[in-house]
Every structure is written in C-alpha cells, then in structure tokens.
Amino acid sequence: MIEVLEVTKRYGEKVAVDRLSFVARPGQVTGFLGPNGAGKSTTMRMIVGLDRPTSGSVLVNGRPYAEHAAPLQEIGVLLEAKAVHPGRTAVSHLLGLARTHGIPRRRVDEVIDLAGLGAVAGKRVGGFSLGMGQRLGIAAALLGDPAVVMLDEPVNGLDPEGVLWVRNLLAGLAAEGRTVMLSSHLMSETALIAEHLVVVGRGRLLADTTVAGLIAQTAGGGVQVATSQPGLLRDLLSGPGVTVTSTASEQLRVDGLTSREVGAVAAGHGIPLYELVEHRVSLEEAFMDLTRDAVEYAATPVLQEAIR
Numbered sequence: 001m002i003e004v005l006e007v008t009k010r011y012g013e014k015v016a017v018d019r020l021s022f023v024a025r026p027g028q029v030t031g032f033l034g035p036n037g038a039g040k041s042t043t044m045r046m047i048v049g050l051d052r053p054t055s056g057s058v059l060v061n062g063r064p065y066a067e068h069a070a071p072l073q074e075i076g077v078l079l080e081a082k083a084v085h086p087g088r089t090a091v092s093h094l095l096g097l098a099r100t101h102g103i104p105r106r107r108v109d110e111v112i113d114l115a116g117l118g119a120v121a122g123k124r125v126g127g128f129s130l131g132m133g134q135r136l137g138i139a140a141a142l143l144g145d146p147a148v149v150m151l152d153e154p155v156n157g158l159d160p161e162g163v164l165w166v167r168n169l170l171a172g173l174a175a176e177g178r179t180v181m182l183s184s185h186l187m188s189e190t191a192l193i194a195e196h197l198v199v200v201g202r203g204r205l206l207a208d209t210t211v212a213g214l215i216a217q218t219a220g221g222g223v224q225v226a227t228s229q230p231g232l233l234r235d236l237l238s239g240p241g242v243t244v245t246s247t248a249s250e251q252l253r254v255d256g257l258t259s260r261e262v263g264a265v266a267a268g269h270g271i272p273l274y275e276l277v278e279h280r281v282s283l284e285e286a287f288m289d290l291t292r293d294a295v296e297y298a299a300t301p302v303l304q305e306a307i308r
C-alpha cells in the first residue's frame, strides 16, 4: 500500500505538490495521471525517499521508505529507465542490484525471462532501444518480488506489443494482490490498465475516482434525435430537468434524458425517429475537461493561430 498524506513539496517559490492525499491499495492498479508538470514525478520521488516533502508524509507498506531494511523487497520502482550504466550488460546490472539484497541469481534469470530480455541479457545496456531500457527497468523493479510496484510512464517508448505486455503484466501483479501504481499523461492508455485513477494538476488532487466515475462526473453530451415531428416531440419531452434544443430543422438535442427514455416517448406517441444517438463523453474529453485549468504549458490562442 502507498499512502500519500497531505503532502506539499516546494522548490523555492514553486509549489510542485500541493497538499496532496491519496492511497494506492493492494490488489488494484492505480493510474496516476496529470498533464506535464503536474507533480507526478515529484510525488513518486518522495514515495521512495529521493525527495523530502516540505510537509506531510508518505508511507510505503505503513512506513516511510527509508525505514525499510530491504526496500527492494517492499517496493519495486521504475523512475528513469535510462539511469543504468551504459557499459553494463542487462545481467550484470540486475546481478549488481540483486547482490545488495542477497537476492539469488535464479531470481535474476526469472525477471529477465519475465521481461522478455533473454536474447539481449548479455548485451551492453548502452545499445538498448528505449523499449528495451523500459523492459530492463521493469525487470529491476520486480527483482525483489515486492508487494508494491510503482512505474513512472512504463509504456513510454514501447511498441504496441510492448504496451500489451505491460498491461497484462500489471494486471497479473494486481491479481496476485500487489499494489500497482503507474503514472502517465495519457488517459485512454491508462484507462485500459488501471481501475483506480488519481488525477493531479498543478500539484493538486483533481480526482480520486474510477474510470466509470470519471466519465460520470463529467457533463454528459445529451441525446441527438432526428424526427419528422420535432415540435410535437419537443413538447412531449420537455419537463423539469430536461432541456430540448433544436439543432436543425428536423433535429433536437435532449439533455436530461437517456436515449432509451426518448425512444420510449416517441414510440408511445407513434412519432417516427430517423436518428437516436447518445453522445458519450470520451475519457480523453473527460480528462481534458478536468485538467483544463491545470495545464502548465498550454498553447496560447496566439500560438495556436500561428500553428494553423
């Protein structure tokens, strides 16, 4: 379990993380989402003691990271995939890490297989592609068979097969009862992997929810209807909590009712419908809606104009 409790991190004037609280629980994948500069990496660094909160506290399996005698066996982390000596081979890098914790060679071979690195295990890391580096970083994170796995942008640089591999791997780790947390700034991709979502912007918590919850809390898109009798249908549908607007000569947009309810009213009065579409808000729209005011490096209208 990872517990982030009222954490604030300042760098001089800059507030990178602002009274942030959330819990990543065992048995599920938590997606840690936010636009660039939202404070995700800073939070992850504080979770593993690489940075100290200005205030608040962070616990891994009930204790601050530094208080664990064998931290690799508590939490496996991928923070910077390229933070490996380029002259080392994948095996020597993992063996070096394993020795610090008395982890047997057998486990090194296991994680090499698990990460699909068998063919390149004896090659120098300096020649690895970004994707291979990510796989090596994930192998290192799993080395200590930890109860908590935390990965910063794990699918960055992976091809579609690699993305699928990460997705299945993380689902498997959560199914074994581990706490899995991954950061990303891509909503649609994260929604395929994570069930629990923690969304941050400018260091603050914007949402602590599920994929379904995020969609539900974003304003719905209404129902679009096309009929030969828009006036009659409009009168029949109008009522408390329902707004009906005319969008074209035979088209209406209905807010406050489902497509099923609109269809039932039309059928009940013998009104023919040519179109009945519920506009669903996409996850990406929901995410952008939520983080709109928290994007640090948004293109200004002038810039957008210049790009056109």
Ligand SMILES: Nc1ncnc2c1ncn2[C@@H]1O[C@H](COP(=O)(O)OP(=O)(O)OP(=O)(O)O)[C@@H](O)[C@H]1O
Pocket: 011, 014, 015, 016, 034, 035, 036, 037, 038, 039, 040, 041, 042, 043, 185, 296
């Ligand atoms: N060491 C530092 N000194 C000063 N400011 C910092 C430092 N580290 C991070 N920041 C600032 O804190 C804010 C949060 O940065 P952080 O890297 O945690 O965001 P992020 O969500 O991980 O972004 P990205 O998706 O771009 O990696 C940013 O405005 C960043 O410029």
